[in-house]
Amino acid sequence: MSRLLRMIRYIYLISALSAVIIPLYSHPISISYSQFAVEGDTVTATLRLPMEELDLLMLLDEDLDGNVATAEIERSRDAIEAYLASRMELSANGVSLSPAIGELRTWDDADGFLFLEVPLAYQASSSIEAISIQVDLLTDLMPGHKNLAHISFGGGSQEFVFERGATYSATATTGGIWQTAKSFLVLGIEHIFTGYDHIMFLFGLLLVGRGLGNLIKIVSSFTVAHSITLALATLNVVQPAAWVTEAGIALSIAYIGFENLFVKEIRHRWKVTFLFGLIHGFGFANILRAMNLPRSGLAVSLFTFNLGVEIGQVAIISLIFPLLVYIARTQYRLTVTRIASTIILSFGLAWFYQRIV
Numbered sequence: 001m002s003r004l005l006r007m008i009r010y011i012y013l014i015s016a017l018s019a020v021i022i023p024l025y026s027h028p029i030s031i032s033y034s035q036f037a038v039e040g041d042t043v044t045a046t047l048r049l050p051m052e053e054l055d056l057l058m059l060l061d062e063d064l065d066g067n068v069a070t071a072e073i074e075r076s077r078d079a080i081e082a083y084l085a086s087r088m089e090l091s092a093n094g095v096s097l098s099p100a101i102g103e104l105r106t107w108d109d110a111d112g113f114l115f116l117e118v119p120l121a122y123q124a125s126s127s128i129e130a131i132s133i134q135v136d137l138l139t140d141l142m143p144g145h146k147n148l149a150h151i152s153f154g155g156g157s158q159e160f161v162f163e164r165g166a167t168y169s170a171t172a173t174t175g176g177i178w179q180t181a182k183s184f185l186v187l188g189i190e191h192i193f194t195g196y197d198h199i200m201f202l203f204g205l206l207l208v209g210r211g212l213g214n215l216i217k218i219v220s221s222f223t224v225a226h227s228i229t230l231a232l233a234t235l236n237v238v239q240p241a242a243w244v245t246e247a248g249i250a251l252s253i254a255y256i257g258f259e260n261l262f263v264k265e266i267r268h269r270w271k272v273t274f275l276f277g278l279i280h281g282f283g284f285a286n287i288l289r290a291m292n293l294p295r296s297g298l299a300v301s302l303f304t305f306n307l308g309v310e311i312g313q314v315a316i317i318s319l320i321f322p323l324l325v326y327i328a329r330t331q332y333r334l335t336v337t338r339i340a341s342t343i344i345l346s347f348g349l350a351w352f353y354q355r356i357v
Contacts, residue, residue: 030142031287032115034162038131038153043090043097043122048107049137051114057141058083073104073116080104084118089134092124128153130171135162144194146187148287159301161187181304188308191287192316197249197351198280199316204256204344205273206317206324207337208266215321217270219313225277226284227306233285234302245282247355252276254348260341284309 033048051068055061060068060076073080081101090097102119109115131153138145147162153170160168161183168179192198205218232238255276259266288305327336 030138030145032137032145032147034135034147034149036133036149036151036153038092038128038151041092041124041127043092043124043128043131045090045099045120045122047084047118047120047137048115049118051106051116053138053141053145054080054116057138068106068114068116070106073106077104080116080118084120084137087136087140089132090122091132092122092128093126093130095124097122097124131169133162133168134166136164137162139164144190148187159184177300180300184301184304185308185311187287188305188310189312190308191284191305192309192312195283197253197347198283200344200347201249201253201256201276201280202313202316203320204253204260204341205269206320207340207344208260214269215317218273219317221270221274222277222280223310223313225274226281226309229278229281230285230288230306230309231302233282234288234298236289238282239289240282242286243355245279245286247352248279249276249283250348250351250355252279252348254345254352257341257343257345257348260337261345 030050030053032050034045036043036045051060055068058076058079060072062072062075084101085098088099090099099120099122102121105117107115107117133149133151135147135149137147143164145163149160149162149168151158151160151168151170158170158177158180160166160179162168166183170179202222205222206215229238233240256272259272284306288301327333
């Protein structure tokens with residue numbers, strides 16, 4: 001009994017420390033959105049920039065009351081326009097164009113996060129046959145910032161991920177399907193590598209795994225499960241609130257840590273993995289949902305993003321599994337399992353607390 005009490009105290013201590021140390025969001029990818037439509041000699045665009053990050057960069061909240069008011073946005077209009085001009089480039093038929101910027105307004109996404117919505121219009125001197133776009137917004141604040149774009153041009157549409165150094169180029173007769181595939185593949189890889197909660201979940205699953213056959217079952221069930229809910233959420237068939245999904249992911253991590261510590265015989269872990277994989281799939285989908293991807297180009301974006309997640313997952317497992325196999329053959333196996341599982345449980349509880357408050 002005293003041993004159990006010591007373990008509970010240890011878990012409580014680490015949970016308290018984790019609640020202070022762990023950042024609020026376990027996915028540090030900074031995201032904004034844009035839409036571009038090319039019709040004849042005109043390009044219309046809409047930018048949606050996260051207000052919190054824009055405020056950090058440009059100090060929009062003048063009275064420091066925690067809210068950026070419409071009047072404060074208007075007073076900063078010149079600074080915002082200058083910033084956009086310095087961080088965006090659009091060329092049509094080889095000629096650089098300057099935008100006319102419309103009324104600045106606010107926009108809330110499905111989960112209540114506030115964005116600044118900026119309408120833009122570009123006018124070319126003739127019908128646009130070739131276009132080149134660069135969007136390098138907010139990378140001076142967050143170097144890994146991504147702008148998820150939907151671009152309509154030449155009778156078709158593509159999705160593209162703008163980041164530092166990325167350029168979208170296309171002509172009216174050649175679509176950007178390969179650019180779309182490449183950008184979403186990279187986005188999927190980066191998403192899993194920066195998703196510390198997903199990595200911790202996988203590590204916890206493999207920590208008490210037994211053999212290659214068990215590894216294949218666990219990984220396969222997780223892959224199938226998260227692929228199902230990723231598709232359902234992106235297609236808007238099922239849309240759980242982001243905080244519910246993120247809290248569920250945190251609980252799945254805490255459960256795996258608890259099971260590793262207190263369940264002596266862990267059987268059929270692949271079944272538990274499938275159940276929690278469904279929740280993690282909704283988490284993967286959160287990054288795509290706000291784009292409102294059209295059905296016409298959805299297959300490429302969804303497939304390549306999921307493929308990127310799988311590539312990242314395989315890479316992570318390839319690094320973790322040999323280490324765990326080695327540890328399992330040493331006298332430190334039980335000690336490492338207990339310490340690691342305690343940390344996993346603590347982080348899961350801390351993340352859960354942060355995501356519901």
